[in-house]
Amino acid sequence: MRDTVNSRISLDLKALPAGPGVYLYRDAAGRVIYVGKAASLRNRVRSYFLPGSQHPPKIRSMIEKISDLEVIVTDTEVEALILEQNLIKEHRPRYNAYLKDDKSYPYIKVTLGEDFPRVMLTRRHVKDGSRYFGPYTRAGAVHETLSLLRKIFPFRTCKQKEPPLRERPCLNYHIKRCSGPCCGLVDREKYRAVINEVILFLEGRQEDLIRNLAARMEEAAANLEFEKAARLRDQLQAVREVVEKQKIISGGFEDQDVAAVAREGDEAWVAVFFIRGGKLIGREQFVLKGTEGLSGADVIAAFIKQYYTGAEFVPAEILLPEEAGEEKAVIEKWLSEKRGARVLLKVPRRGEKKKLVDLAAKNALLALEQARLEEAARRDDEAEALAGLARELGLEGPPGRVECYDVSNTQGAYSVASMVVFEEGRPAAGQYRRFKIRTVEGPNDFASIQEVLRRRFARAREERELLAAGRIGSRQAKFHRLPDLVIVDGGKGQLSAARQAMRELGFSHIPAFGLAKEEELLFAESRPEPIALPADSPALRLVQCLRDEAHRFALAYHRNLRGKAGLRSLLDEVEGIGEVRRRALLKAFGSVAEIEKATPEQLAAVKGMNKKAARAVYEFFHGQGGK
Template sequence: MDKPDQPVFDAARFLKSLTHRPGVYRMMGADQQLLYVGKAKDLKKRVSSYFRGRVASPRIRAMVAQIQSMEVTVTHTEAEALLLENNLIKAHRPRYNVLLRDDKSYPYIFVSKDEDYPRIGFHRGPKKAPGRYFGPYPSAQAVRETLGTLQRLFRVRQCEDSFFANRTRPCLQYQIKRCTAPCVGYVAPVDYQSDINRAVRFLEGHSGELIEELVGEMTRASAELAFERAARYRDQIDTLRQISERQYVSSEKGGDVDLVALARAGEHACVQVFCIRGGRNLGNKALYPKIPADMEAAEAMQGFLEQYYLDRETPSEIIAAPSPEDPAVLAEVLSAQTSRRVSITGAVRGQRARWLGLAAQNAEQALLARQAGRANVSKRLEALQSVLALDQPPARIECFDISHTRGEAAVASCVVFGLEGPIKSDYRRFNIEGITPGDDYAAMRQALTRRYSRLKSSDGAMPDVLLIDGGRGQVHEAERVLEELQVADTAIVGVTKGEGRRPELDTLTLSRHGAPVRLPSHHLALHLVQQIRDEAHRFAISGHRQRRAKARTTSPLQSIPGLGVKRRQQLLMHFGGMRGIERAGVEELAKVPGISLHLAEQIYEHFHGDTG
C-alpha cells in the first residue's frame, strides 16, 4: 500500500506572516524530524533567502526540498537567539547543522588551602572546594603532563585526602622521589609550604622569577657545602628553563588566548584548539565536528565556536582561522557570560599569526592522520569514548594480562594501542617474582606497580584507558596501584571472558563497585576491547612459553658460583646425571676431580638447603 503524499510546504504563505524581529527558526521534515536550526537578526529576511531564487549550495537545496513545516521563536535580541539556537542544536542534533560531540567542561589543576600540607590535583566540574583553580587546560593529557612536571620539580603531594590521612609509611611516590612524604611527617610544614608556593608561582607563569630565586638558593647551598641540596636546585633550574622555552608563546600582548584552526577534507573536518594562558602554551586539543561538505568555512567556524564556548569558560581573546561568519554577536554573548570583554578575531600579525599558522598545520596533520587508512580504528575509539564517557577518543590504551602454568614462570604482558592501532615499540613484558605461585592478583599488582613507577619516574606518557584481563578483583588491584602512584584521570576497565569463552558474552567492569556491562556483540567498542585483550593475551603467552622453555633447558648447576662448564661436565659424567648429583653427599661430591670440599658443600646446600 502506497503511503499518502506528504503535504507540500507553502513557503509564500508562511513568509507573509513572518516578523522582522530577531529569533530562531526550525525546519521540520517528515514525521516532524528536525532538519535544521538557525538564528536571525531579521527572521523574515533570513528565512526568505532560502526560497527566493536558486540557492547555490546543493546541501541547502536538499534541505529545503525536505521541509514540510517551519517553526519560529521570536527573541528580544540576536544574542538571545544565539543562546536558544545553541541549546536546540545540542538537544536535538539536527542533521544539517554543525555537530560537535565534545561537550565536557575543561579540566583544571586544583591547589587546596587552609591545610598544613595542601594538595595539588586534577579537577573537573563545579569549583566548590576552597582553594585555587589553574587552567583551563585543553585536555586531561595536558593536565597529567603538568602534574607530572610539578611532582618532578617540587615533590608536592597529589593524593586524595582520604589516602593521605591513613598512611603509616611513605607511598611509592616517596621512593621514586616524586614526593617528600608529608603524610608521615618527613617534611616540616614550613618547608612543604615553600614547595607549594613555588608550584603556585610556576602555575601562575612566573617561571623567570622562580629561576632567579632558585639560583640564589643554589648559591647559598653551595656556600654552606650542602651540595646535595644545591644539586636539587640545579636540576629544578634546568627543568624550569626547558619548560619555559617550550611553553613560551609571545610577550607582545598579555591575557588569555585560544587559537582555533579548522582543516577540512570533503565531509571530514578537524579543529585544533591551542590554549594560551599568561603567555604560556598549556597544550592543544583536536576535535572532529560533523560539518556538511558544502558548508562555507566561515559558517562552519561560526557553528563550531558557538557550540564549543557557550556554557564553557572562555578566554579573553579567541583567534580563529578562518574567521567566523558573525563574530560580533558571539563575542557579545560570551562577554555577558564571563562578565568581561571577549574578542573574536582572525586578523592577527607577527608572532600570533605564526602561532595561528601552527594551529592550522596541526589541524591539517591531525586530519590527514585520521584519514590515513585508520577510519575503522577511529570509529572504534569513538565508540569506546562514548561507553566510558570520555571527553575525547582515547589516544593511548594499555592492556595487561598474566600467563603461567600452575604458577610456574609467570609473565605479565603490557600492550599499547594508539590512534593508529598497536604501538609495538611500547610493548613490555614483566617476569613475575616473589609471589605465591598462581596468585594472579599479586602478579597484576606487581606488573602495574613496576610499569607505572617507571613511567612516573621517567615522565612517560600515561594511558587514557587501562584494560585489565579480569573482573572486579583485578580492577580493584589496578585502582589501588594507580591511587598509590597518584595516576589521575585514567579510566580502568576489566574485561571478563564470557561463559564458554564465547566472545559475544564478554563483560566489562568499569569500577570495582559497579555492575558489569555487557555490550551488544556488534558494538564497535567491544570489538576494540577484545582486539586489544587478545593481543595482550598472545603477548603474555609467548613470553611465558619462552620463560618456561628457558627454565626447563637450563641446568640447576649453572646458578652455583665457581662451577664452570668443565666441572659441570665432570659431575654429570661421574654421577651419571642430575639425579645422582642431587642424591650425593658432601664427601662423595668432593671426590670428583676439580671439586673442592668448599665447592662440594655449596653444591650440596644448593639442592638440600643449609645443613648448619
C-alpha cells in the first residue's frame, strides 16, 4: 500500500457520507477498476486507506492504482447491492469477480406482451413484459428444451410479433405442432392456456401440469371430444416421461437451488442444481473470474449476487457449502424482495441437504478438471498450429502475434477494414482495431488495404518513437506492438498493396501473405506458386479462424455504419427525434429493423425517450406517421 493517498482522494475521504451506497475506484486513465457497496460508505471506503492496514496482495495492487473515487448514495443497502451488480456488469472492473460470458448467456423467453405469445431463445434480458427462464450456460441446452416443448405443446414458431394472416395453416399445424392462430383456428384464450402450460413446465411444476392435463383430458372425453382427448393424452404421456427421468431428491416438495465451488488461480467453477417440487430438474455450471485473493465466503457472495440478478426465479432455499460472509443478511433481504417471500441461504451440516451440497461440489470439481484437460489440449493444438505455420511459410519461428486484415463495403459505400490479432494462437479481442476508409472512392480493395496498412504502421512508428522518448506510456499506445506475421484477406493484388505500404514505412522485414478467399491458398511476394497448407491441419484451421474473424469484425462495423446512416435518414423525418435520441435508439436496438419491431413500451424505456416520442416513432414505422 502507498504511504500517502493523493490529495484528491484525501478530500473525497473527508466528505464521505455515513449511509449506504456504491463506490467506484478509477485509475489514472479514468477506467473503473473496482465497484463495491457498503452499508456505510464512510467506514467501508476509509478502511482501504487506514495507515498500517493489512490487505491481501490483490487489494494492495488495486489501492496503488486508485487515482479517483466516486460514490453513489442509495436509500437502502439492498438498493446499493442492485446498483453494484449493474455497474460491475457495465464496467467489468479489473479487480471485481464477475461471471465469465454473462453478457451472452441464453434465456428462454415467453413473449407474454403479445396476443399469441412466442417461446424462443434470446440473449437479451429486457423489461418488456415477457417471462424469462435461465440463464443457461449452453445454447444447446436451450435448443433441446425448446425442441421438447414443441413436441408437447402446440405453440406457434413464426418469428413475427403477431402471427401473419394466412388462408391455409403451415406444416406445423398439420403435424400437430401448432394450433393455427394465423388462420383463426384457435382463439386467444385457448392459445393462452397452452402458453400457461408451457410456463408450468419451465417452472418445474410438472405435477401441477399433469393434474391440469388430466382434468382437461377427462373433460374432453366426457364431452365426447375424442380427438381433443387423444391429443391431451399424448401430451400427458410426454410430460410423464420427462418427470420419470427426473431424479427424486427429496420426499418433500421444496424449491431449492444448490451451489458449490471449486477454485483454481483466478477462476472459480460453480455447479448449481435446480430442485423443484423435490425433483432435480436441471443443472448448470458457471465460471467466476477475478477470484484470486478472495475468501470462500466472498466468492459465494459474488456468485449469488451476479447469478440471481439475471435469474427470473428465486427458490425459497439456496443451499451452500459455506456462509456468504458479512453480506448474508442483505443478500437474503434482496432475494426475499425479488421472490416476494422469504428466502434463506443455508449451510447444511448433515443429512440429505448436506449430501446435495457435497454432490454439487463434486460436479464443480469435475468441471474444473475438465476445463484443465480442455485447456491443455487447446494449448497443444495452438502450439502445433503455430509450429506448422512457421514450417510451411518458412518463418524463423512460431509467430506469437499474427494480424489479419479484411475490407468490407457495399459497392464502395461505407467502406471499412478490420485488423484482428491472435496471440499464441488465440484471439486477443482487446487488440482488435477497425478503420473507416478515408481516401478511397468506390469499390477498390487494393487501395483500401494499402491505406489501412499505411495507417497501421505509420501509427506504430510514431508511437514507438514517443515511447522511446518517454512522451507517452504503454497504456496510451494502441499500435506500437508489431506482428510476427501479417495476413491480408485476398490474393496477389491485395498482398502487393499491403507490402508496398509496409516497405514505405520501414517494416518490410515483417512476413506478409495474402489469403485467397475460396481456394484457401497463401501467396507470398517471393514465391511464384501459392502455398497450400495441409488439409485438416491445425495450421490451416488457425488461418481459417483468422480469416473468418477478420471478416466478421469488418462486416459488423460495416453494417453498423450502414445502419446508422439508414437510421439517420429515416428518423430525421420523425418529429421529436434528434441526434441524442437517434443514438440512444441505435444503441438500445442495434438496427433500424429492430427499432421497427419494437413496441411503444420498449421504445419509451430507452434512455432519453418518453411516451410521446416513442409513440411518434412507433406510428412512423407502422403506417400512421410516415414510411
